[in-house]
Amino acid sequence: xxxxxxxxxxxxxxxxxxxxxxxxxLDPAVNIRDQIDFDSMDFYNFAVALHExxxxxxxxxxxxxxxxxxxxxxxLQDKADSRAAG
Amino acid sequence: MPSLxxxxxxxxxxxxxxxxxxxxxxxxxxxxxxTVKGAIDVEVFQDGRVERLLVEPGTxxxxxxxxxLIHSPGEPAATPKAAPKAESARPSARAPGRGATxxxxxxxxxxxxxxxxxxxxxxxxxxxxxxxxxxxxxxTDVERAAGGGPARAASPAPGGMRAAIAAAMSxxxxxxxxxxxxxxxxxxxxLERLSTYNGARPVPDxxxxxxxxxxxxxxxxxxxxxxxxxxxxxxxxxxxxxHAGMATALRGGGLVAPALHDAxxxxxxxxxxxxxxxxxxxxTGRLRSSEMxxxxxxxxxxxxxxxxxxxxxxxxxxxxxVGFGSIVQRPWVVAGKVAPRPLVRVSLAADHxxxxxxxxxLFLAExxxxxxNPEEP
Numbered sequence: 001x002x003x004x005x006x007x008x009x010x011x012x013x014x015x016x017x018x019x020x021x022x023x024x025x026l027d028p029a030v031n032i033r034d035q036i037d038f039d040s041m042d043f044y045n046f047a048v049a050l051h052e053x054x055x056x057x058x059x060x061x062x063x064x065x066x067x068x069x070x071x072x073x074x075x076l077q078d079k080a081d082s083r084a085a086g
Numbered sequence: 087m088p089s090l091x092x093x094x095x096x097x098x099x100x101x102x103x104x105x106x107x108x109x110x111x112x113x114x115x116x117x118x119x120x121t122v123k124g125a126i127d128v129e130v131f132q133d134g135r136v137e138r139l140l141v142e143p144g145t146x147x148x149x150x151x152x153x154x155l156i157h158s159p160g161e162p163a164a165t166p167k168a169a170p171k172a173e174s175a176r177p178s179a180r181a182p183g184r185g186a187t188x189x190x191x192x193x194x195x196x197x198x199x200x201x202x203x204x205x206x207x208x209x210x211x212x213x214x215x216x217x218x219x220x221x222x223x224x225x226t227d228v229e230r231a232a233g234g235g236p237a238r239a240a241s242p243a244p245g246g247m248r249a250a251i252a253a254a255m256s257x258x259x260x261x262x263x264x265x266x267x268x269x270x271x272x273x274x275x276x277l278e279r280l281s282t283y284n285g286a287r288p289v290p291d292x293x294x295x296x297x298x299x300x301x302x303x304x305x306x307x308x309x310x311x312x313x314x315x316x317x318x319x320x321x322x323x324x325x326x327x328x329h330a331g332m333a334t335a336l337r338g339g340g341l342v343a344p345a346l347h348d349a350x351x352x353x354x355x356x357x358x359x360x361x362x363x364x365x366x367x368x369x370t371g372r373l374r375s376s377e378m379x380x381x382x383x384x385x386x387x388x389x390x391x392x393x394x395x396x397x398x399x400x401x402x403x404x405x406x407x408v409g410f411g412s413i414v415q416r417p418w419v420v421a422g423k424v425a426p427r428p429l430v431r432v433s434l435a436a437d438h439x440x441x442x443x444x445x446x447x448l449f450l451a452e453x454x455x456x457x458x459n460p461e462e463p
């Protein structure tokens with residue numbers, strides 16, 4: 001899965017959890033929680049959806065890397081790369 | 087039209103999900119109604135066959151109006167000439183069923199429309215049915231369909247919902263003699279156990295601190311019945327089940343407190359999934375009638391905003407509400423020494439017509455005990 005399709009998947013997932021927010025309008029470099037109401041329960045649902053869609057394990061210690069859209073894409077790309085390499 | 091909370095006076099039947107002649111089972115979702123709190127899936131509370139649909143989609147009717155006649159097995163069949171009498175076929179969907187999951191498959195084919203989008207559609211006169219194709223309908227979609235730019239007023243909540251919250255809270259402050267108690271609880275042990283528990287599990291099986299707080303409040307409520315149930319007709323009606331109303335802030339503004347059923351007794355992992363699902367559905371406008379109608383106590387959590395304390399207002403006709411502030415690092419005395427510990431402030435607002443501060447204090451201490459000496463996970 002390339003960067004663009006990962007980005008689309010992240011945005012779609014966010015849009016599903018927070019239909020009131022327009023994910024495409026968010027600044028991808030800035031913490032999601034600083035831009036929209038996004039509490040721990042929303043984040044849990046977000047992480048579960050990414051885990052289920054991509055089959056990646058996301059340890060709790062990695063959660064900070066998922067705080068922005070760019071961060072999510074980078075993290076998921078790294079995961080995919082290391083899986084391909086491993 | 088079911089009463090979906092003390093603050094609801096009427097609702098609009100949006101659509102039927104069953105036809106006359108269909109067989110229905112207790113808990114099936116048979117209709118969608120529009121209320122000030124958004125669209126609610128109405129569950130049927132008995133098994134039977136749909137004899138007649140009494141209300142046309144698009145009609146607003148007062149709470150208590152029969153929506154349909156359901157013929158239960160064993161009842162004499164209603165003849166076509168018979169007036170809709172209670173003896174022949176009970177008006178259904180009037181009292182809440184609960185714990186229902188059937189009918190989800192049918193509901194799942196519906197698009198998700200956020201409460202704010204629904205409200206905006208009403209304001210702009212946009213027909214939501216016309217917005218085909220989208221998996222989720224947002225305010226932006228609605229405004230685009232209306233042809234106008236986002237000229238959204240900065241209203242903090244849907245007009246109708248704000249008025250309903252105001253009515254319920256005014257009634258609460260007018261009728262319920264509140265008393266308030268508060269205590270601090272050391273969450274260190276619980277959070278350590280949680281971290282260990284979560285470390286060994288994939289994302290979907292992990293627990294959030296919120297579910298531990300909720301669980302402790304629910305278990306304490308089961309042990310202190312005067313905090314659980316409703317105040318009706320001048321007396322406390324206790325409830326054996328604990329259905330915790332989860333106060334949930336909506337992104338477009340406003341608040342709902344749908345019930346998480348059997349919060350004291352369901353296995354913790356199941357409760358976590360139920361909580362995540364409930365909050366998600368509250369925020370995307372997909373709650374069920376039983377969840378709106380039957381909370382026995384409310385729990386409100388401030389989450390991670392760093393605000394330490396909430397003294398809440400009881401949702402009538404309930405008799406208590408438990409408030410949790412953010413979990414914050416604070417100096418605390420442990421074994422004679424000051425040490426930084428993660429603390430949470432737990433408050434109780436309870437109804438003096440039902441209980442006194444002494445019992446309230448025991449209840450609050452029980453929550454603290456359950457959090458500091460967790461029986462689970």
